[in-house]
Amino acid sequence: MQIRGPHQLKRKHKNQRRKDPEATPYINHPIGVGRILSYEGGITDIEVLQAALLHDTVEDTDTSIAELEAVFGQTVARIVQEVTDDKTLPKQERKRQQVEHAPHCSHQAKLVKLADKLYNLRDLNRCTPTGWTEERVQEYFVWAAQVVRGLRGTNQTLEIKLQQLFKQRGVEM
Ligand SMILES: Nc1nc2c(ncn2[C@@H]2O[C@H](COP(=O)(O)OP(=O)(O)O)[C@@H](OP(=O)(O)OP(=O)(O)O)[C@H]2O)c(=O)[nH]1
Numbered sequence: 001m002q003i004r005g006p007h008q009l010k011r012k013h014k015n016q017r018r019k020d021p022e023a024t025p026y027i028n029h030p031i032g033v034g035r036i037l038s039y040e041g042g043i044t045d046i047e048v049l050q051a052a053l054l055h056d057t058v059e060d061t062d063t064s065i066a067e068l069e070a071v072f073g074q075t076v077a078r079i080v081q082e083v084t085d086d087k088t089l090p091k092q093e094r095k096r097q098q099v100e101h102a103p104h105c106s107h108q109a110k111l112v113k114l115a116d117k118l119y120n121l122r123d124l125n126r127c128t129p130t131g132w133t134e135e136r137v138q139e140y141f142v143w144a145a146q147v148v149r150g151l152r153g154t155n156q157t158l159e160i161k162l163q164q165l166f167k168q169r170g171v172e173m
């Protein structure tokens with residue numbers, strides 16, 4: 001599938017659903033990440049906001065970095081690249097790499113990562129994904145705290161909100 005313009009980006013996640021019991025449309029997540037950055041984080045950097053909307057397209061759809069670069073430019077493509085997991089790696093290794101790479105990401109990519117984690121942790125508080133145990137939810141919080149630790153000093157408002165969520169779960173950041 002080809003992106004012919006930014007207005008068609010939601011088609012990329014068209015057939016994808018969240019893992020919540022209602023199987024809500026996946027596009028709610030990237031839009032929510034953009035909202036967090038804009039309304040809560042006070043971010044006005046248009047490339048960060050574009051990258052937020054696109055952040056899971058390469059990981060989860062048939063979109064390539066080259067395609068993003070052609071439509072949205074080098075910077076947006078680079079940010080998305082930075083927040084994209086290598087899905088050919090085993091899950092445990094992917095998760096380990098996120099912790100390891102977080103401190104070395106660009107400021108713009110760190111912003112997207114902070115908002116992504118904030119959205120997903122709030123989503124876990126809202127409802128448990130299908131098939132997840134309480135233990136798996138708690139493990140996600142513990143892992144996310146390790147990633148967020150490497151993103152400190154990026155956006156105070158978002159980091160305080162994340163810190164509160166970890167504290168509620170008794171997790172050290
Ligand atoms: N909390 C929650 N997450 C859901 C839901 N539906 C889909 N997800 C996605 O699942 C991912 C977290 O689940 P995991 O099992 O840890 O990861 P995996 O999908 O990469 O295997 C997140 O991916 P991601 O955004 O790429 O972020 P990351 O966790 O890889 O950093 C999140 O967006 C849902 O209903 N609730």
Ligand SMILES: [Mn+2]
Pocket residue numbers: 029055056116
């Ligand atoms: Mn995401």
